[in-house]
Amino acid sequence: MANLLNKLRMLDAEPKRQAHKEETSAKKTEGCYRSEAVFPLSTFCNRAHATQAVLESIYGCEFPKNATPEDILFLDTETTGLSGGVGTIAFQIGIGYFTQDAFVVEQLMMHDYHEEAQMLQILASRMKRYSILCTFNGRTFDVPLLKSRFLMNRMKEDCFPDTHADALFPSRRLWKLRLKQCSLANLEEKLLGVVRDDDLPGALVPQTFFQYLKDGDFTPLLRVIDHNKQDIVSLAQLFYFLCKQHDKPEEIDQVEDLLSLAKAAEKQGNLQKATKCYRLCAHGSTRADAYRALASSQKRQGHADAAIKLYQAMVKRGDDPIHAFEALAKLYEHQRKDPEQALHYTRQALLLLSEPSLFHDPTVQEQQIALQYRYQRLRRKILHASDLLDSR
Numbered sequence: 187m188a189n190l191l192n193k194l195r196m197l198d199a200e201p202k203r204q205a206h207k208e209e210t211s212a213k214k215t216e217g218c219y220r221s222e223a224v225f226p227l228s229t230f231c232n233r234a235h236a237t238q239a240v241l242e243s244i245y246g247c248e249f250p251k252n253a254t255p256e257d258i259l260f261l262d263t264e265t266t267g268l269s270g271g272v273g274t275i276a277f278q279i280g281i282g283y284f285t286q287d288a289f290v291v292e293q294l295m296m297h298d299y300h301e302e303a304q305m306l307q308i309l310a311s312r313m314k315r316y317s318i319l320c321t322f323n324g325r326t327f328d329v330p331l332l333k334s335r336f337l338m339n340r341m342k343e344d345c346f347p348d349t350h351a352d353a354l355f356p357s358r359r360l361w362k363l364r365l366k367q368c369s370l371a372n373l374e375e376k377l378l379g380v381v382r383d384d385d386l387p388g389a390l391v392p393q394t395f396f397q398y399l400k401d402g403d404f405t406p407l408l409r410v411i412d413h414n415k416q417d418i419v420s421l422a423q424l425f426y427f428l429c430k431q432h433d434k435p436e437e438i439d440q441v442e443d444l445l446s447l448a449k450a451a452e453k454q455g456n457l458q459k460a461t462k463c464y465r466l467c468a469h470g471s472t473r474a475d476a477y478r479a480l481a482s483s484q485k486r487q488g489h490a491d492a493a494i495k496l497y498q499a500m501v502k503r504g505d506d507p508i509h510a511f512e513a514l515a516k517l518y519e520h521q522r523k524d525p526e527q528a529l530h531y532t533r534q535a536l537l538l539l540s541e542p543s544l545f546h547d548p549t550v551q552e553q554q555i556a557l558q559y560r561y562q563r564l565r566r567k568i569l570h571a572s573d574l575l576d577s578r
Contacts, residue, residue: 219295235429255284259316282418310345325352364442374420474505490521511535
């Protein structure tokens with residue numbers, strides 16, 4: 187009996203889980219952790235660029251008519267795993283939204299798994315107020331994960347806005363050529379000038395939460411909250427910066443971005459915008475690409491004369507002249523019906539390809555074989571036409 191009493195006294199003497207430090211310095215609330223931060227509108231570029239037409243051209247889906255900044259909910263989650271899958275939970279959810287005079291970031295975090303349902307209920311009540319959802323890679327990660335958690339908690343998922351603008355994909359289309367890496371951290375640094383101090387790497391977020399579950403020390407989670415807060419602000423900044431780039435391409439400084447925007451516009455069928463962007467970037471390192479794309483576009487539209495002038499300009503400037511000579515040969519053979527001039531341009535391309543330094547590339551040799559075949563075929567065509575004239 188004495189041994190049992192001693193054991194009970196030892197259990198009572200064990201240190202209790204450390205108190206939630208954040209709650210002691212803030213207003214105590216029941217249930218999951220909640221915080222709010224407010225940012226001035228001057229943090230963001232001109233939001234007037236986000237018209238319905240611009241948004242639809244960026245994201246390729248329908249947007250509500252007369253949508254305002256106050257109709258958009260920005261969302262980002264911090265999870266117990268970075269690859270998703272069964273067992274992954276969003277332990278922290280950050281949302282951002284505009285009011286008439288500020289941008290508000292509201293953050294929710296569960297202290298333990300039993301608070302997940304309450305956190306999701308708060309999120310659902312917020313999402314119902316908005317018609318547009320904006321995320322960064324949320325289409326393949328955040329939203330499917332949240333919907334699966336709604337299902338596991340027997341909650342309806344009809345609160346998600348019908349329009350989902352995932353900023354990752356248009357960001358890649360516009361900036362991958364120049365920046366290569368299009369993570370949110372890299373985009374905010376290179377495009378928005380955001381430099382994070384003492385930022386917690388995303389790979390450490392899950393283990394930081396698991397450590398909190400073990401020792402109850404909330405202090406390290408404050409870095410997770412700060413990380414998520416900056417993600418939300420950067421997402422909103424990126425959203426409107428994308429709109430400005432698409433709406434005012436003449437204000438884009440980087441020719442690689444203009445070239446990417448031109449290709450995206452052409453793929454969407456917006457030839458007027460594509461032509462404008464190609465002409466804007468027809469200098470510097472993208473001059474050859476821009477002229478080639480412009481000429482190809484003119485050719486597809488049936489404007490042979492315009493395409494010929496562009497290809498001739500490429501030859502004169504030494505911008506990918508082999509491609510230009512080959513394109514001119516095709517145009518003169520099929521559009522102008524002038525095989526002799528086509529033969530001349532084919533011969534010029536073969537002369538350039540005959541330089542010894544080019545023979546090491548297998549693709550160059552393939553191109554040379556194709557041009558030699560074209561050269562022989564054109565010669566036969568010309569000889570055949572000559573024979574027909576002689577027979578008359």
